[in-house]
Amino acid sequence: MTSKVEFRDLRRIFGKTVALDGLDLTIEPGEFVALLGPSGCGKTTALRCVAGFERPDSGAVLVDGKDITDVPANKRDAGMVFQSYSLFPNLNARDNVAFGLRVRRVPVAVRRAKADELLELVGLPTHADRFPHQLSGGQQQRVALARALALEPRVLLLDEPLSALDAKVRVALREEIRRLQLDLGITTIFVTHDQEEALSIADRVAVLRDGRLEQVGAPAEVYDRPATPFVAEFVGTMNHLVGQASPEGTVTVLGHTLPIDGPSPDSPEVDVLIRPEAVQVTPAEDGEAEVLVASFRGSSVRLRLALAGGEVLADVPGHEAVRLAAGTRVTVRLVERPVLVAPRTVTVPAPVTEPADAV
Template structure:
């Protein structure tokens, strides 16, 4: 069974700090939604409000249309995986997984079979008798995940479960979590401050800032069409190029005139926000300074692509180019710089989000 989760106008204040400020968000049945944002944006508080560990000062949490704001945590039918694993050190992996079943007085044989089944599901067959100190960090987190699934919750809550792991283990385990989520069809809310993590596994990404929702949508939409300058800055890398509004919803930048996507500031002098992959670089022999002519400063290998740092009229510009083209674009090379012909986001040069 899978459920719909709704945050309706959630507000939570700690002293003088507003952690959630009218959060509205819907998670459809079976969806995997990542709450993404910087530290202190309210994402973990929102998750804890669903789990029942925090009570909002106003607003409500609904599951399948039922207000559960006042329902005790142990009655909410939600499984939670914490950043710190939180395994019982005196229990082996099997007993950790079966702990909730034991609390519910499930028969010993049944809970043993269920625990062994889940340990196999998370890739830990043969580890049932090991204690937490005998397991790696990734293995401990798998046990924590199995424990959260043992009671067959309608909602799975993951609070930065991979942040304490090294990079290679994180990638492997996040893919495993996604595989399990798809297989079980369970509604899942995943808190992270890692944009790559959110974009790689979620059906929808919800970007939070200061307790408010800035944008929610499929990963490609959030990355390619950020709704605000803040989202553009936080999700992925962004160049700031000086431009000037040309009227009729267009902006002139690097000698090109491009359509503007989104709001247009009152001041005509703007920052044009452009992803590195939207910057086109070609070798040039031109010797006279002109718009769109710069120089390669550094080249960083990134696998299939190379990230160039360019110097253009005193500004740093990042560009991602295919690896096979990088040999002709060594540091010191003079290059012509153009932007892909597509709508761009702009921000006032004086706006906090634009710097």
């Protein structure tokens, strides 16, 4: 059975800190929604309000139309997986998975069979008799996931469950979580500050900032059509380029005239937000830009370009690496698509790339 979860004007304040400021969000039955945002944006508080570990100051949490705001945590039909594995060190994997069933006084044979079934489901059929210290971090988190599923909850809550794992294990386990969620059809809320995680596995992504919902939509929509400059900046990488806006709803930047996505700004001088993949480069001896750094990323290369007006990031296919090494002169073109603009800041910081191997 899957359930519909609703946050209705949810507010939670800790001293002078507003953790949730009128959160309204509906999660449909069987949907996988990622709550994404920086530390302190309210995403974990929202999750804890569903679990019953946190009580909002106002507003309500509804499951299938029923207000559960005042229902004790142990009476809510929700399974939660934490960032820390939270396994009992004195119990083996099977007994950890079956712990909730034991509390409910389920017969030994039944709970043992259920635990073995779930360990099979999460890919650990041969690890039932191992204790937590005999398991890797990824294996421990799989046991924690199986334990959350043992009580057959209507809602699965995941609070940054992958952040303590190394990169390769994190990718494998997030794909496993998505597979399980699809197989079981369980309504899932996944909290993360990692945009790649959110975009890769969620049906919809809800971006939070200072306790408010900035945007909610399918991953492609949030990435390609950010509703606000904050979403554009937080989800993915953005270039900030100086442009001149016109009353006709266009902006001129780097010699290109592009349509503005949204209303025209009051001031003609604006910051134009452009994704690196929307910057196209071609080697040319008389090009207006120079490649400062070429960072190889496998299927793509991220270029840091020096232009007369500052620096720009561009993403190009990986096979272009050889002819776009540092020092290469290039011409720059922008993909003709609507762009988001923001009020011009006094100082525009240079774009920053993630560490990578330079070509």
